[in-house]
Amino acid sequence: MIDPIITFDDQDLVLEAENMSVRYGSTLAVEDVSIQIPRNAIVSLIGPSGCGKSTVLRCFNRMNELIPDTHVTGSIKYQGVNVYGADVDPTDIRFRIGMVFQRPNPFPKSIYDNVAFGPRVNGLTDDLDRVVEESLRRAAIWDEVKDRLDDSGLGISGGQQQRLCIARALAVNPDVVLMDEPASALDPISTQAIEDLIRELSQEVTIVIVTHNMQQATRISDYSAVMMVGEDRVGHLIEYGTNGQVFGNPVDPRTEAYVTGRIG
Amino acid sequence: MPNEQLDYSLAHLEAEIVLLGGLVENAIFKTIRALRNRDLELSREVIEEDDRIDDLETKIQNECVEQIRRQAPLAADLRRIIGMMFIANELERMGDYAEGIAKVSINMGHEAPLKELEDIPKMADLAVSMMKRSIDAMTTSDRDESARIALEIENDDDEVDRLYAKVQNDIFTLVEDDRERAVRGTYLMWAAHNVERVADRATNIAERAIFMSTGVIVSGNADAQAAVLG
Numbered sequence: 001m002i003d004p005i006i007t008f009d010d011q012d013l014v015l016e017a018e019n020m021s022v023r024y025g026s027t028l029a030v031e032d033v034s035i036q037i038p039r040n041a042i043v044s045l046i047g048p049s050g051c052g053k054s055t056v057l058r059c060f061n062r063m064n065e066l067i068p069d070t071h072v073t074g075s076i077k078y079q080g081v082n083v084y085g086a087d088v089d090p091t092d093i094r095f096r097i098g099m100v101f102q103r104p105n106p107f108p109k110s111i112y113d114n115v116a117f118g119p120r121v122n123g124l125t126d127d128l129d130r131v132v133e134e135s136l137r138r139a140a141i142w143d144e145v146k147d148r149l150d151d152s153g154l155g156i157s158g159g160q161q162q163r164l165c166i167a168r169a170l171a172v173n174p175d176v177v178l179m180d181e182p183a184s185a186l187d188p189i190s191t192q193a194i195e196d197l198i199r200e201l202s203q204e205v206t207i208v209i210v211t212h213n214m215q216q217a218t219r220i221s222d223y224s225a226v227m228m229v230g231e232d233r234v235g236h237l238i239e240y241g242t243n244g245q246v247f248g249n250p251v252d253p254r255t256e257a258y259v260t261g262r263i264g
Numbered sequence: 265m266p267n268e269q270l271d272y273s274l275a276h277l278e279a280e281i282v283l284l285g286g287l288v289e290n291a292i293f294k295t296i297r298a299l300r301n302r303d304l305e306l307s308r309e310v311i312e313e314d315d316r317i318d319d320l321e322t323k324i325q326n327e328c329v330e331q332i333r334r335q336a337p338l339a340a341d342l343r344r345i346i347g348m349m350f351i352a353n354e355l356e357r358m359g360d361y362a363e364g365i366a367k368v369s370i371n372m373g374h375e376a377p378l379k380e381l382e383d384i385p386k387m388a389d390l391a392v393s394m395m396k397r398s399i400d401a402m403t404t405s406d407r408d409e410s411a412r413i414a415l416e417i418e419n420d421d422d423e424v425d426r427l428y429a430k431v432q433n434d435i436f437t438l439v440e441d442d443r444e445r446a447v448r449g450t451y452l453m454w455a456a457h458n459v460e461r462v463a464d465r466a467t468n469i470a471e472r473a474i475f476m477s478t479g480v481i482v483s484g485n486a487d488a489q490a491a492v493l494g
Contacts, residue, residue, distance in 0.1 A: 215336050218338070247338045248342070248343075248479055249339065249343070255339075256339050259338040259339045260267065260338055260339050260340060260341045261270070
């Protein structure tokens with residue numbers, strides 16, 4: 001019998017959550033999630049709306065703290081270090097573990113300043129031009145914007161804005177990029193560009209991506225994690241494995257029902 | 265929340281496979297009857313009717329492609345559609361074997377067969393029974409039952425192979441005694457070979473049925489056993 005939750009104990013783990021639970025006020029949102037993310041993997045988080053995918057994603061870089069009255073229990077380690085440790089600065093963590101959201105959210109600044117923002121906060125002043133160019137190149141948008149770096153980041157198309165946001169995340173050289181439905185607001189061509197980019201980036205960074213699009217998860221990721229809300233209205237991780245398992249021959253009947261469109 | 269459109273299409277495809285199996289069964293029994301009774305008219309009918317089998321196979325294949333395009337199915341749905349595409353193809357090839365036997369029979373003309381037909385009809389009965397059960401293995405929703413039927417079919421295939429070897433030996437002996445019999449012997453050998461291939465295709469269908477229910481691609485008896493026990 002295949003274990004419904006894959007483990008990578010002999011591999012280099014970038015992120016590892018153990019028995020992680022999250023409460024918003026008195027409401028338990030996610031319970032007892034244990035998941036290992038190996039280095040340079042692309043991991044999809046899938047599941048019906050409200051199952052806690054984004055909540056889990058936001059725990060990895062303490063983004064949940066920005067939501068008042070959020071409590072996280074259990075352990076979340078980034079390269080073996082407790083992310084929620086008393087001596088850990090959440091801003092440091094967010095530089096190491098970047099994030100891209102569903103709707104592109106460039107700052108109302110120039111394209112250049114959007115990308116230069118993180119490095120400047122980090123105190124980098126020399127060499128900014130090189131960092132900006134390199135980040136835009138890595139995000140596969142350089143050729144489209146190189147002649148208008150001083151134009152507003154809000155003046156480009158949605159697909160370009162999303163790649164600009166990815167460039168902004170890459171500018172501080174993160175280890176991990178968390179993506180919350182990064183292509184759901186984009187047309188098929190921009191989606192294709194983002195998917196190609198994600199595969200390309202996985203050479204250097206680890207990517208955890210929340211997606212509602214199961215075909216997208218099968219296309220781009222190495223592993224998929226399935227979350228589901230039970231009778232108790234609390235989100236649980238029910239299955240985590242290779243895409244061959246999750247989308248080809250799931251262990252958990254609830255995964256089968258979800259990926260074949262029978263629930264959700 | 266059932267996926268009604270896909271469920272309907274899968275059920276419809278399954279019914280068409282059963283229908284295709286029926287056409288193939290009919291073709292094999294008819295071609296053997298024609299061979300035994302030296303009924304050349306009936307043999308010609310088998311050849312003509314093979315078009316219906318080919319057309320239905322094409323229809324099933326097109327519907328499978330259409331459902332993959334529309335529904336982008338995953339997990340068990342994907343396995344069922346892929347499995348049915350293969351199975352339709354296996355059945356179509358069985359139809360070709362029936363047609364092959366009909367052509368042999370026509371080539372024999374009104375000459376009597378080299379020997380009385382005993383083992384070839386026995387092989388055909390078993391092969392058709394294997395084919396029908398392999399479709400049962402495909403349609404059942406109980407994966408243990410499907411695996412059990414598949415194993416049984418693998419074993420029956422050994423019996424068909426045994427009968428085929430016996431037919432070959434009998435023909436060799438007769439031809440050795442009198443070289444003039446070589447041509448008539450060859451006709452029967454062709455016919456027996458075609459029936460033996462029908463049985464092989466039935467085991468392929470059973471293996472596809474195991475894939476559809478378990479996701480494991482198997483080949484041969486040991487594999488099938490492992491899939492059932494594992």
